[in-house]
Structure formats: C-alpha cells, structure tokens
Amino acid sequence: MPGRAAVGAGRGPRAGRGRGLRWTGVSSPLPDVAVLGAGVAGLAVAWRAARDGARVVVLERGAAGAAASHVAAGMLAPVAEADAGERALLALGLDSARRWPAFARELQDATGVDVGYRETGTLVVARDRDAAEANVREAAIRAELGAPVASLLPSQARRMEPALAPTIRGALHAPDDHVVDPRAVVAALLAALRAHPAVELREHAGDLVLRTDGAAVTGVGEVRAGATVLAAGAWSAAAAAPLRDHGVRVPVRPVKGQLLRLHPARAGEPPLLQRVVRFDSGYLVPREDGTVILGATMEEQGFDTQVTALGLHELLRDLHEVVPGGLELAVAETVAGLRPGTPDNTPLLGAHPHAPGLHLATGHHRGGVLLAPVTADVVAAGLRGATDPAAGPAVAPERFDPASVAA
Structure with a gap:
C-alpha cells in the first residue's frame, strides 16, 4: 500500500491563529493541507502539520524520497555549506543544525528508525x-x-x-x-506518516500543478485543500506556472x-x-x-x-x-x-502573501537535509497562523516577485 487513505480521520477541529488555516475537522471532505512533494522537506512539513492536528494529503510525482533526498549525503555543516557572503543562509543553517538533535530523537521515538545522526x-x-x-x-x-x-x-x-x-x-x-543518513530520514518520515490516521500519501501522481482561483491557491491538480504547501524541489517552478500571470514567481x-x-x-x-x-x-x-x-x-x-x-x-x-x-x-x-x-541559494519558506492559500518549502539547493527541521517548523507555524523565529525577509517566498523587486 502506498499510504493510508484516511484523510477524514483527523483529531477533530483545531483553529489556527491570525491569518493561519482553520482546521476543517472531520465534518469536511477536504484535507486541511495538501503537500506537493515527498522529499525530506515536504515529508517533514507534512509530519509537523499532522502532529498539529491537520488532515494532510501528500502528493508526489514519482516515488517518495526518490529525487534529491535519495542522492543527498546528509552533512549537517552550516558554515561549510554557505559562502562567505551568504550570511542569511549561514544563520538559517546554524539554527537548523541546533534543531537537528531534537528532530532526530522525535523521529526515532515515533518510528523506532535510527536516522543515522552522528x-x-x-x-x-x-x-x-x-x-x-x-x-x-x-x-x-x-x-x-x-x-x-x-x-x-x-x-x-x-x-x-x-x-x-x-x-x-x-x-x-x-x-x-555532524551527519545524518538522508535515506534513513526519509524512511523514518514515511513510517511516521503512514502510521498517522490523518495522513494520505499518493505516490506516482505525475507532473501536477497548483490548483488556482485567480492568484489564490486552492489545492493541487484535482485535489482541493484548505492550504497548499509547494515542496516540489527542482520541479517547483513548473508546478507554480499558473501563478505567473498574477506576478508570483517561484524561481527554482x-x-x-x-x-x-x-x-x-x-x-x-x-x-x-x-x-x-x-x-x-x-x-x-x-x-x-x-x-x-x-x-x-x-x-x-x-x-x-x-x-x-x-x-x-x-x-x-x-x-x-x-x-x-x-x-x-x-x-x-x-x-x-x-x-x-534559487537566485540567492536561500530557500523559499512560509506563507506567500501574494498567493492566498500557498505556503512554500522549496529552493534548498545543497542544504535540504540540513534545513529540514527549520523548514518544517517555519512552514507548520505559518499553517497555524503563528510565526517561527527563523521566518523573515531572507526566506520570504515573495522576495523575487516583480512587486517586491521593484520596491
């Protein structure tokens, strides 16, 4: 089985704060969150969102974890990964490296899988x-x-x-x-998600694009959802193509x-x-x-x-x-x-102010595994209507939009 088809079995209604998503609860046929992309970033966000009470569907064009995450080496080396001028990326990497021990322990406690954190x-x-x-x-x-x-x-x-x-x-x-084994991390995240009653994983879904209503994002392909997370890695720009005419750029x-x-x-x-x-x-x-x-x-x-x-x-x-x-x-x-x-080698993380309903978790370049914990925390916080301390202008999803560049 590719995953549990049990999207309707959430943990009950949960209200977000501020501009965040209001979890629909079991009475709605729609998932709260659709995640496009089942690499380390997308899986980590889905896990965090499900633990927050959301009902989540994850869609992947091929096999889960079979793209960049399958090839990654797993080094947790923020100073070595950032060039001298990339201070924002360096700060983000240092923050995420500090989150890794707890992230690894939580995954192992939830699944029994050793993610190879050494x-x-x-x-x-x-x-x-x-x-x-x-x-x-x-x-x-x-x-x-x-x-x-x-x-x-x-x-x-x-x-x-x-x-x-x-x-x-x-x-x-x-x-x-330090270091982790990315393939073990993917295996642990998949085990955690497949065991969760409010998560559905759909692999081999093909090349999907965002479902839109004007500049608003309402899901992925034929799947409608309260919020959508774009975590499609190198394919993110193509998936976001319907938003180009609305001045929203995802230059990955x-x-x-x-x-x-x-x-x-x-x-x-x-x-x-x-x-x-x-x-x-x-x-x-x-x-x-x-x-x-x-x-x-x-x-x-x-x-x-x-x-x-x-x-x-x-x-x-x-x-x-x-x-x-x-x-x-x-x-x-x-x-x-x-x-x-991305043009500045720094990821796009969080809610997109120019595309209501869209949250980004993409553009990690060489640091996808290193940045997995901070990505999950930033995006999951945005889905709740909260703000993680790591969110800010350096990772803002809209920073490459024409309106933002002109300003």
Whole structure:
C-alpha cells in the first residue's frame, strides 16, 4: 500500500491563529493541507502539520524520497555549506543544525528508525595554497560565530585520519559539524506518516500543478485543500506556472549533482574514514557500515540526471588526491540528482502573501537535509497562523516577485 487513505480521520477541529488555516475537522471532505512533494522537506512539513492536528494529503510525482533526498549525503555543516557572503543562509543553517538533535530523537521515538545522526565532526582539508587560504577565511568566520574550530598541520590531520594523502597542505577540524543518513530520514518520515490516521500519501501522481482561483491557491491538480504547501524541489517552478500571470514567481532551477557510493571491497576491512572529509570541490561522508559517499558535482544541465564519464572522472580524481586508498573501494552505486536552486541559494519558506492559500518549502539547493527541521517548523507555524523565529525577509517566498523587486 502506498499510504493510508484516511484523510477524514483527523483529531477533530483545531483553529489556527491570525491569518493561519482553520482546521476543517472531520465534518469536511477536504484535507486541511495538501503537500506537493515527498522529499525530506515536504515529508517533514507534512509530519509537523499532522502532529498539529491537520488532515494532510501528500502528493508526489514519482516515488517518495526518490529525487534529491535519495542522492543527498546528509552533512549537517552550516558554515561549510554557505559562502562567505551568504550570511542569511549561514544563520538559517546554524539554527537548523541546533534543531537537528531534537528532530532526530522525535523521529526515532515515533518510528523506532535510527536516522543515522552522528556527532562525527568534519575535517576540511586543503590540497593547495588557495584552499589553505580559504580555510583561514572559514576559520575566521567560525570564530566570529563562536563555533569551535581548530587549525591542523598536515601531520595532525593525518593522525586523525590516516587515510589522508601525504600531499595535503593542512586542515580545519570542525567538531560541531555532524551527519545524518538522508535515506534513513526519509524512511523514518514515511513510517511516521503512514502510521498517522490523518495522513494520505499518493505516490506516482505525475507532473501536477497548483490548483488556482485567480492568484489564490486552492489545492493541487484535482485535489482541493484548505492550504497548499509547494515542496516540489527542482520541479517547483513548473508546478507554480499558473501563478505567473498574477506576478508570483517561484524561481527554482535544477542544479545537477553526481556522486558515488563506495564500500569495502572485502568483508571485515576497517572503515576508510571516521569522520566527514570536505575539500574545495567535494566531500567524503562515511557511514557506520563502511560505505563512503563521494560527491558531488555542481552542474547547470537542466533536468538531465544522467551519470557521465566526465562526472565520475572528476570525483575519482578528487578521491585520489585527498584519500588515495579510496580507489581500492568497490563501487556500490553511481547516481545523479537535481538540487533545487534559487537566485540567492536561500530557500523559499512560509506563507506567500501574494498567493492566498500557498505556503512554500522549496529552493534548498545543497542544504535540504540540513534545513529540514527549520523548514518544517517555519512552514507548520505559518499553517497555524503563528510565526517561527527563523521566518523573515531572507526566506520570504515573495522576495523575487516583480512587486517586491521593484520596491
């Protein structure tokens, strides 16, 4: 069964506050909330909304969690994910990272699924002088934020991770950068939603668009709902196409990423790495079972998800230069996915003031897993008519609309 078809079995009426949604209760045939997109963001919002008392239907064009969430590495590294000028994104990432321990515990308590939250820390290694100078700048940013970081000599870094290449120029140790397993997170969220009597999950629903009445959003496709959450990742712009004539823009584009999943070639081999290793063009993320995630390319190739020889060549070249012993691992999987990028790399979160009934949870680019808890909290609060502290101009859904840009 793809999910429980029990939308009418909510927990009774629940009134929102202010401009928020008024939960319809069991007397109405309509769901309170329709969520378009069943990646980590959409599933997390649906879970929060259902726990708040809403009756929720989740619609997914393909299989739940099979797009960007399936390809993600799961690093919770807000400083490393934001460029130096992206202070708003950095603040959002730091906020969400602080919410992750409680989010992981709640999911495991609700489902019994271990989401792979590990406090491993990260080594940010430098392969050349430019990378070493970039590490100095990153260390300064972390010091300004009060985030602990230690600068390491090459010999110190190799004592922590003996597999590192002897040619590295130095490293930063960031003990507060952690990691989760995105596929386990998706599995936990799906288990929680499928067990909830007020949630319906519809997979393989095809390419749906928002249902509109003028600029107001009244549901998804043939599904009418009191409120609609757009969490369709790289496909969000297409889903929001009916709103373009009303001056509502959802400028989300696909950014392709290819990666490799590697595992020990022989049973019983010790793990290659103990902690995440990042470098200027990618990362290595170890799992407890010895698997290592090697990623990821950044390509503006539209909706192309082909794995290419060039992409794999670049990843394996980086592996050879950073952890040469990794070339002895076996290839378990090659995969490509599409990150949902926005013009400023910061997501679109919350109620859209120019499109009544529409709430956004999209545009997370490289930070979808990191930002899952704060996304769920911001959007669920908006559905209740409340405001989460993380909501604000930096993530405002309307900030790219023509009227907002002109102002």
